[in-house]
Amino acid sequence: MAKRKSFEEKSKGMHKSRKLIIDTVFGREDNTQRVFGYEGDTNKKREVGERWTDAEGKEWEKKEGYVTNVTKMDDVRDYLKKLTTCKSENCKTIQYSSADKKLIVRTGLCATCLAKMESKLREDGTYPFYEDYKITLNKLSYVREIKDQYEDNFKNLKSHFEIVNENGTLSKWEWQVDIEKVKTDLKNDIDGAYDAIEALLERKVALENKLRELNHPELIKN
Ligand SMILES: [Zn+2]
Helix, strand or coil: CCCCCCHHHHHCCCCHHHHHHHHHHHCCCECCECCCCCCCCCCCCCCCCCEEECCCCCEEEEECCEEEEHHHHHHHHHHHHHHCCCCCCCCCCCCCCHHHHHHHHHHCCCHHHHHHHHHHHHHCCCHHHHHHHHHHHHHHHHHHHHHHHHHHHHHCCCCEEEEECCCCCEEEEECCCCHHHHHHHHHHHHHHHHHHHHHHHHHHHHHHHHHHHCCCHHHCCC
16 A cells, blocks of 8 residues: 655645635644643654643644644534534434435435425425525525626626736737626626515515414424
């Protein structure tokens, strides 16, 4: 079996910001930044596998090539576990299928528990509102994305572009359109997106009130 690469080797080609995120989440040791220690701790040599608690009560573990914050990692692990576990108290699913896993991320429930929950909603008459609510939220996030795209396009709109070539020369490119007309059209689309967002937000609030009235506040998403 190939020898496992050390973190240093692996991170050589990694983008700076990505490395920073990984370092922060995993509490990795970095030459320019001290991630642990109080007086007396700073120069102490640790063996791989050794665990200790610092002055602030945080638990650390020495790994091959880096130090990890055990307390923080446990939090992250707990959080990830919650994201991948069906939240129903009566869940009897022993092994999640890949469909279950996707549904848990999206709805918090495995397929069986989601079906049970939805059939209860059908019985008490909540289902049509619940479905309408889900559709409204989907449309809202879609229109918000589109609006952001339009606004980006509007900001970067130009009738000509200059491209710097590899050898330092400039290439000019002219767009044969009526730029004012393009701007007006795009502006109309952006206004239309804002109107749609406003209408969808109104519908969202109305449906949330209805779900509360039907004693299902747990269906409301933040
Ligand atoms: Zn379940």
